[in-house]
Amino acid sequence: MATLEVKDLHVEITDDEQQKSREILKGVNLTMNTGEIHAIMGPNGTGKSTLSQTIMGQPAYHVTQGDILLNGESIIEMPVDERARKGLFLGMQYPAEIQGVTNAEFLRAAMNARRADDDQISVMAFLKELDKNLALLNMSESMTERYLNEGFSGGEKKRNEILQLLMIKPSFALLDEIDSGLDIDALQVVSKGVNSMRGDNFGSLIITHYQRLLNYIVPDVVHVMMGGKIVKTGGAELAQMLESEGYAGLRDDLDLDVKLVDED
Amino acid sequence: MEAIADYKQLKTSVAAAASEYGEPEWLVERRVAAIDQMATLALPKANRFSIRDWPLTPTDQPLISSSDQSLTADVQMEAEHVQLVQVGSTTVMVNLPTELADQGVILMDLMTAIKKQPELVQQYLMTVIKSDEDRLTSYHEAFLNAGALLYVPKGVTIKQPIEINTVQDSTREQPLVAHVLIIAEDNSHFSVTHHLTTKGDVANVANVLVEIQARADSEVHYSAFDELGANTMAYMNRRATIARNAKVDWAIGMMNDGKTFGDFDSDLVGEGAKSDAKVITVTTKEQNVCINTRVTNRGKKTTGNIVQRGVIMEKSNLIFNGIGHIIHGASGAHAEQENRVLMMSNDAHGDANPILLIDENDVLAGHAASVGQIDEKQMYYLMSRGIDKAQAQRLVIRGFLSTVIGAIPAKPVRDRLTNTIERKLEDGIEL
Ligand SMILES: Nc1ncnc2c1ncn2[C@@H]1O[C@H](COP(=O)(O)OP(=O)(O)OP(=O)(O)O)[C@@H](O)[C@H]1O
Ligand SMILES: [Mg+2]
Numbered sequence: 210m211a212t213l214e215v216k217d218l219h220v221e222i223t224d225d226e227q228q229k230s231r232e233i234l235k236g237v238n239l240t241m242n243t244g245e246i247h248a249i250m251g252p253n254g255t256g257k258s259t260l261s262q263t264i265m266g267q268p269a270y271h272v273t274q275g276d277i278l279l280n281g282e283s284i285i286e287m288p289v290d291e292r293a294r295k296g297l298f299l300g301m302q303y304p305a306e307i308q309g310v311t312n313a314e315f316l317r318a319a320m321n322a323r324r325a326d327d328d329q330i331s332v333m334a335f336l337k338e339l340d341k342n343l344a345l346l347n348m349s350e351s352m353t354e355r356y357l358n359e360g361f362s363g364g365e366k367k368r369n370e371i372l373q374l375l376m377i378k379p380s381f382a383l384l385d386e387i388d389s390g391l392d393i394d395a396l397q398v399v400s401k402g403v404n405s406m407r408g409d410n411f412g413s414l415i416i417t418h419y420q421r422l423l424n425y426i427v428p429d430v431v432h433v434m435m436g437g438k439i440v441k442t443g444g445a446e447l448a449q450m451l452e453s454e455g456y457a458g459l460r461d462d463l464d465l466d467v468k469l470v471d472e473d
Numbered sequence: 474m475e476a477i478a479d480y481k482q483l484k485t486s487v488a489a490a491a492s493e494y495g496e497p498e499w500l501v502e503r504r505v506a507a508i509d510q511m512a513t514l515a516l517p518k519a520n521r522f523s524i525r526d527w528p529l530t531p532t533d534q535p536l537i538s539s540s541d542q543s544l545t546a547d548v549q550m551e552a553e554h555v556q557l558v559q560v561g562s563t564t565v566m567v568n569l570p571t572e573l574a575d576q577g578v579i580l581m582d583l584m585t586a587i588k589k590q591p592e593l594v595q596q597y598l599m600t601v602i603k604s605d606e607d608r609l610t611s612y613h614e615a616f617l618n619a620g621a622l623l624y625v626p627k628g629v630t631i632k633q634p635i636e637i638n639t640v641q642d643s644t645r646e647q648p649l650v651a652h653v654l655i656i657a658e659d660n661s662h663f664s665v666t667h668h669l670t671t672k673g674d675v676a677n678v679a680n681v682l683v684e685i686q687a688r689a690d691s692e693v694h695y696s697a698f699d700e701l702g703a704n705t706m707a708y709m710n711r712r713a714t715i716a717r718n719a720k721v722d723w724a725i726g727m728m729n730d731g732k733t734f735g736d737f738d739s740d741l742v743g744e745g746a747k748s749d750a751k752v753i754t755v756t757t758k759e760q761n762v763c764i765n766t767r768v769t770n771r772g773k774k775t776t777g778n779i780v781q782r783g784v785i786m787e788k789s790n791l792i793f794n795g796i797g798h799i800i801h802g803a804s805g806a807h808a809e810q811e812n813r814v815l816m817m818s819n820d821a822h823g824d825a826n827p828i829l830l831i832d833e834n835d836v837l838a839g840h841a842a843s844v845g846q847i848d849e850k851q852m853y854y855l856m857s858r859g860i861d862k863a864q865a866q867r868l869v870i871r872g873f874l875s876t877v878i879g880a881i882p883a884k885p886v887r888d889r890l891t892n893t894i895e896r897k898l899e900d901g902i903e904l
Binding site for chain 1: 854873
């Protein structure tokens with residue numbers, strides 16, 4: 210079993226134009242184990258993507274206080290590639306496009322990156338695994354010969370993130386709005402992909418705005434984030450409650466002093 | 474410019490050497506006339522770059538000498554290839570399948586062609602690039618000592634790529650003055666892959682000219698992999714004259730390790746002529762490189778594209794000039810260009826200069842240029858999948874350069890280009 214712990218995490222971002230720092234995360238606490246699916250919901254601009262990017266190690270986000278531990282070891286000083294090789298994966302809200310590098314070539318490089326030099330995956334084994342996962346995600350083989358994310362539609366990019374997840378098999382997958390921009394069929398396919406990973410050696414932190422995704426990938430734990438903190442944690446029913454009450458209701462119930470984006 | 478003590482004496486010795494090789498009178502005369510031109514012509518000029526101090530016209534070395542054939546040992550030669558292999562002035566292999574020879578295709582080393590196809594050579598040699606353009610073109614005609622003739626008759630289509638391997642013999646002092654003359658008659662279609670390498674570490678000059686006469690409705694795809702050595706100072710001039718509805722595509726991987734000055738030109742003469750020029754380069758160490766890729770739209774409805782991409786490392790300097798010239802009367806012309814330089818070191822210097830000279834109103838012209846660092850978002854994405862920084866950089870850079878790699882039809886050359894790029898990146902990237 211692997212564990213990911215976020216302890217009293219404070220994160221700042223520096224605005225390049227104004228040369229000013231702003232605190233986005235204001236003391237986040239979260240513990241998850243493999244075998245569990247956690248969901249994070251929360252209003253726009255509250256820091257959900259910031260949390261996932263900081264766990265992954267995106268250099269723009271500065272940890273000013275607190276710690277992130279993977280199996281008890283602090284990772285906040287580690288570069289992003291090392292965190293990935295230790296078992297973290299981030300399905301991004303906006304994946305980068307890279308011309309001239311095929312999807313297949315990239316997938317192989319990523320898989321080999323976490324294997325020893327004398328234990329690189331064979332072409333046969335790679336193709337077999339690739340075919341299996343393409344079939345699972347209803348993806349056409351031609352997608353793998355295209356350049357990485359280049360000219361992919363929004364939905365294709367999301368599917369491609371899940372394909373990477375299935376190929377790389379991390380311990381923990383942070384999935385940031387993996388459902389946004391997906392049509393209903395694609396939502397089911399993507400959910401099927403994530404569910405196929407479920408098991409003792411896999412945990413996931415799913416960021417979403419919609420209860421609908423959580424009907425397909427039923428979470429063990431749901432967190433609500435507001436104003437840079439986790440303000441409430443519960444079971445799958447918490448997501449359903451939010452759907453009917455909205456964030457303002459929850460905020461007022463909890464008597465929080467948080468401003469929501471679409472309020473004046 | 475080096476002072477040449479005695480032009481008269483030089484003319485006498487060049488004429489004597491050429492005659493000794495049994496060259497026809499017309500060529501000896503042209504060599505001698507070219508020496509006269511050398512005395513008065515200036516070096517070629519480029520925007521933001523000067524080769525004033527480059528000793529590119531040595532005259533104190535033999536005109537022609539023979540080279541050891543074993544220097545081509547690592548050139549892949551296959552019986553079924555259409556191929557010509559030359560080391561220095563020595564021809565090692567010419568392979569032209571009989572069915573192509575029967576159709577009238579000619580592939581010969583230039584010195585043989587001068588004897589066996591004198592009318593053809595005399596008619597076309599130095600007509601696309603003229604000897605009196607500058608000091609280096611006149612030097613070329615005067616000291617020419619290697620090269621090839623490729624002639625493809627009317628209506629002939631050749632499926633396999635035609636490979637020309639030029640190996641510079643730098644086991645001793647001897648300038649390589651090589652000329653590839655390509656004539657594409659009406660409605661012919663073919664592709665050429667030209668691979669240049671250096672054997673030996675002696676400091677030498679390479680002066681390489683490629684002329685393409687693309688007649689009406691012909692289609693020529695010329696790809697080059699320049700891999701001249703670190704001690705070679707190179708002047709490379711490639712140019713096509715493109716007639717009505719003909720098309721010439723260039724894919725040039727300029728991977729020389731030494732100082733290089735390159736002029737790559739497409740002259741769109743006939744109505745509807747097209748050219749597509751793609752150039753990539755990786756510069757390392759203290760290398761100094763200038764590449765001028767030019768398209769001149771003369772005919773109506775001509776289309777020219779330029780893409781130049783360079784990666785600069787260590788203390789190298791790279792100047793990309795993209796020159797789009799639309800002549801008055803070339804209505805409906807279309808000219809696009811993109812020049813990009815990726816800086817991998819703060820000590821490197823690079824420029825990407827689009828130069829547009831437009832003398833006609835009814836045209837479509839566009840350009841893009843940039844000098845910048847590797848994209849951080851791309852790096853983050855790759856690294857977030859566990860790929861380390863060095864490999865992530867190599868992937869992004871290879872992607873950046875992929876336009877030319879993919880355009881080389883001969884697979885061994887393509888693979889070797891990929892490997893050469895990888896080696897340069899591995900040696901040159903500072904982490
Ligand atoms: N790289 C950045 N540069 C500047 N500001 C940023 C950056 N990343 C996040 N922020 C700011 O931090 C705050 C939190 O953003 P974040 O993307 O984490 O929100 P989120 O909860 O994911 O919102 P959404 O639901 O809209 O995706 C926002 O005000 C945002 O503008
Ligand atoms: Mg977000």
